[in-house]
Amino acid sequence: MDEKIYLDNAATTYVSGEVLNEMLPCFNTIYGNSSSVHKFGREAIGIVDRARDRIANVINAEKSNEIYFTSGGTEANNWAIKGIASANRDKGNHIITSSIEHDSVLASCKCLEKLGFKITYLPVDQHGLVSIADLMHQIKKETILISIMSVNNEIGTIQNIKAIAKTAHESGIIFHTDATQALGNLMINVQDMEIDVMTMSAHKVYGPKGVGALYIKNGIKIDNLIDGGSQERGKRGGTLNVPAIAGFGKAVEIAGRDLSVNQQKLKAIRTYFLEKVTEKIPYIHLNGHAQQKVQSIVNLAFEMIEGESILMLLDLDGISVSTGSACASGSTELSHVLKAIGLDEELARGSIRFSFGKSITKAKVDYVIEKLVSAVEKLRNISPLTKTGRAKKQDNKK
Numbered sequence: 001m002d003e004k005i006y007l008d009n010a011a012t013t014y015v016s017g018e019v020l021n022e023m024l025p026c027f028n029t030i031y032g033n034s035s036s037v038h039k040f041g042r043e044a045i046g047i048v049d050r051a052r053d054r055i056a057n058v059i060n061a062e063k064s065n066e067i068y069f070t071s072g073g074t075e076a077n078n079w080a081i082k083g084i085a086s087a088n089r090d091k092g093n094h095i096i097t098s099s100i101e102h103d104s105v106l107a108s109c110k111c112l113e114k115l116g117f118k119i120t121y122l123p124v125d126q127h128g129l130v131s132i133a134d135l136m137h138q139i140k141k142e143t144i145l146i147s148i149m150s151v152n153n154e155i156g157t158i159q160n161i162k163a164i165a166k167t168a169h170e171s172g173i174i175f176h177t178d179a180t181q182a183l184g185n186l187m188i189n190v191q192d193m194e195i196d197v198m199t200m201s202a203h204k205v206y207g208p209k210g211v212g213a214l215y216i217k218n219g220i221k222i223d224n225l226i227d228g229g230s231q232e233r234g235k236r237g238g239t240l241n242v243p244a245i246a247g248f249g250k251a252v253e254i255a256g257r258d259l260s261v262n263q264q265k266l267k268a269i270r271t272y273f274l275e276k277v278t279e280k281i282p283y284i285h286l287n288g289h290a291q292q293k294v295q296s297i298v299n300l301a302f303e304m305i306e307g308e309s310i311l312m313l314l315d316l317d318g319i320s321v322s323t324g325s326a327c328a329s330g331s332t333e334l335s336h337v338l339k340a341i342g343l344d345e346e347l348a349r350g351s352i353r354f355s356f357g358k359s360i361t362k363a364k365v366d367y368v369i370e371k372l373v374s375a376v377e378k379l380r381n382i383s384p385l386t387k388t389g390r391a392k393k394q395d396n397k398k
């Protein structure tokens, strides 16, 4: 197989054909400025409105005007955390988040700490779950915001979002969730799940890069992100990226339409992959939650070897995987997520994330398993840890 096999869909996805077709006319045919009042402008505003409606519809927002377009998930997370903090400062200066959030949430919180806000970073259990009891225990009268991600991008664990939101609301606290990895993987219903503010990004759901959105329920107090334009109800000024927004809207519509078909397929692929890999490779561990997880992400720890080395050997065979989040890889720092679920250094360094996308086939998975088995064997044969590390300890126990 000389085909390239891309198993890094949690980092980004390709732009699907239907999405690309939706975008193309917006570059050179429907190219008006969506703020102009003439025909060209009205056409552009029509495209943007349709995208907004499609997204509102899939997440079951009450009104389309609760969707605000941004340049992506990172911007939406920054806006949510900082904008809610500053708009509600008169009520208090305490925020609760988790220790496994995306860096854009953690870094926004760090920034607020410098401004005098107090942040509680909730720990997670070995499966990556936040405890509701812990959360309740940390709520103070100064708490103004709880921000917990819906799905973790490294291990795929799904949080109990509705229970967390209810807990927040019982104390009159605003609830934000980074749902970037949930979109396309889970049914999201912001009203039923009681989500006040929610982050989304297009390029994780077969849409273009550089566009995303923040859902802000009407009535939630949040400061403007960019001043100097009437776009996005004055909250986020600047001429809209109409082609990207058109593509994002289409991508989300498709994600909603195909959700159950895609999930069924990914579930079968995941089950098959895990079954074969556990059968053929000893001394491995599944990171994350065995049940409460998205089907697309499988994170495995391989004892006695480095994930980075597995990644490079697989890359030579045309298979693209990741050792963690796109932001963390390339650095020598351990993943904050794998640390938070309690992995020791050897297992954290020996972990690989396989994130499957909708174009995966059983034949591709078979090829990946074959190459993975041989990569792991090769590396363990030369690993200095093999004779002294865990394998030996476990063999002695037997």
Ligand SMILES: *Cc1c(COP(=O)(O)O)cnc(C)c1O
Residues within 6 Å of the ligand: 010, 011, 071, 072, 073, 074, 075, 077, 102, 104, 149, 151, 152, 153, 178, 180, 181, 201, 202, 203, 204, 210, 211, 212
């Ligand atoms: C990718 C990702 C982001 C960042 O989104 P961008 O659009 O790339 O800025 C935020 N949170 C999570 C969980 C992600 O997976």
